[in-house]
Amino acid sequence: MSIDTIIETIHLFPILDAKLMELLHSLTADEWNMQTVAKRWKVKDVAAHLLDGNLRGLSISRDNYFGEKPENIHSYQDIVDFLNQLNMSWTNATKRLSPQVITDLLESTGKAYYEHLKTLSSFDDAVFSVAWAGQETSPNWFHIAREYTEKFLHQQQIRDTVGKPGIMTRDLFYPFIDTLMFAFPHTYKEVEAETGTIVSIEVTTDIGGIWSIIKTENGWNLDKSYHLKANSKLFIDPETAWKLFSKSWRPEQVIEKVKMAGDCNLAKQALHMVAFMA
Numbered sequence: 001m002s003i004d005t006i007i008e009t010i011h012l013f014p015i016l017d018a019k020l021m022e023l024l025h026s027l028t029a030d031e032w033n034m035q036t037v038a039k040r041w042k043v044k045d046v047a048a049h050l051l052d053g054n055l056r057g058l059s060i061s062r063d064n065y066f067g068e069k070p071e072n073i074h075s076y077q078d079i080v081d082f083l084n085q086l087n088m089s090w091t092n093a094t095k096r097l098s099p100q101v102i103t104d105l106l107e108s109t110g111k112a113y114y115e116h117l118k119t120l121s122s123f124d125d126a127v128f129s130v131a132w133a134g135q136e137t138s139p140n141w142f143h144i145a146r147e148y149t150e151k152f153l154h155q156q157q158i159r160d161t162v163g164k165p166g167i168m169t170r171d172l173f174y175p176f177i178d179t180l181m182f183a184f185p186h187t188y189k190e191v192e193a194e195t196g197t198i199v200s201i202e203v204t205t206d207i208g209g210i211w212s213i214i215k216t217e218n219g220w221n222l223d224k225s226y227h228l229k230a231n232s233k234l235f236i237d238p239e240t241a242w243k244l245f246s247k248s249w250r251p252e253q254v255i256e257k258v259k260m261a262g263d264c265n266l267a268k269q270a271l272h273m274v275a276f277m278a
Contacts, residue, residue: 006141009148009175010117016148017110019166020050020155024103027162032099036161037248041091043161046154047102048094049087053150054109061127062116079131083277117144132275134186145179152176153246153276170207173238177203180245180275181211185220187273188213193266200230201270204237232266235259245275 024047032044041049059065070082094102120126126143129135133142153176156167167173184201197215202208212228213220236244236258243249251271260267 006122007145007175007178008141009145009179010114012148012172012175013110013114013117013151016151016155016167016172017107017114020110020151021103021107023155023158023164023166024099024106026164027099029099031162034161036157037243038157040088041157043158044099044102045091045094046157047099047106048091048097050151050154051094051102051106051109052087052090053147053154054106054113057113057147058109058116061120076131080277117147120144130182132186132277133182134189142179142182145175149176149179149275153242156242157248168207168238173207173242174209177208177238177241178211180273181222183245183273183275184211184270185213185222188220188269191220191266191269197266198228198230198232199266199270200228200233202233202235203241204235208238208241230262232263233261234267234270235261244271245273247274247276 027043032042032047034043036043036046038046056067059067068086070079073079073082120140120143122141123139126138126140128143129138130142130146135142138146152167152172159166181201188199193215195215195217198212199220200210200212202210210224210226212223212225212230214223214228236254240249240254240257244251244254251268254271258271
């Protein structure tokens with residue numbers, strides 16, 4: 001599976017945004033203040049972070065205005081630290097905003113950001129690479145899919161917290177997890193194995209699927225074929241998958257929730273896959 005294989009997500013943005021509006025309008029004052037699985041953020045903080053994503057996306061991608069720029073970036077961790085600092089400064093500032101103001105701004109900026117993303121040519125270089133996939137340059141379709149995963153993840157964090165399901169469906173979850181799997185080969189970049197070795201992840205239930213990586217002379221390649229006979233396989237349910245691969249849960253927290261077949265030591269490496277800048 002190459003980066004030329006597009007995962008279409010742009011048509012899902014209005015659907016996901018509409019569900020977000022419905023969700024936020026339904027929240028009580030107490031629910032806005034509930035602690036989420038994202039340890040530093042309550043529900044209101046997560047909603048504010050979604051707003052930041054829209055505003056920064058419009059400013060940078062549409063208006064070519066970058067605002068704060070990172071300095072002294074020498075590693076992947078430096079980028080993560082910079083983004084975490086940006087995120088915290090924003091959520092701290094938005095504590096002075098009411099839930100209604102945040103909701104109204106999310107509605108207007110969500111529509112504007114979607115309209116902008118529709119103008120991007122799929123295979124032109126994106127304004128930012130998808131670093132968690134190990135890329136230095138990424139096409140716009142992958143950047144858009146990455147933005148979709150951000151919107152899906154943070155809405156799901158809110159829904160998980162307040163007990164209001166609604167987006168863990170095949171139509172919405174599968175494109176999310178399918179995009180995350182581009183981090184699968186990168187997770188094994190330092191793992192030595194014989195050429196031809198196959199490691200698979202099966203996300204169970206009808207909203208999941210099977211993804212494999214195959215060891216070649218040049219590294220690990222992603223493959224979505226169902227007929228491959230894996231040397232090592234990880235079975236994980238969708239609920240555990242979105243929390244683990246976003247680093248909301250750690251490998252040691254899920255080891256009793258997953259199953260493995262074949263070479264278990266090789267399969268355990270998949271538990272360290274993170275498809276977000278976290």
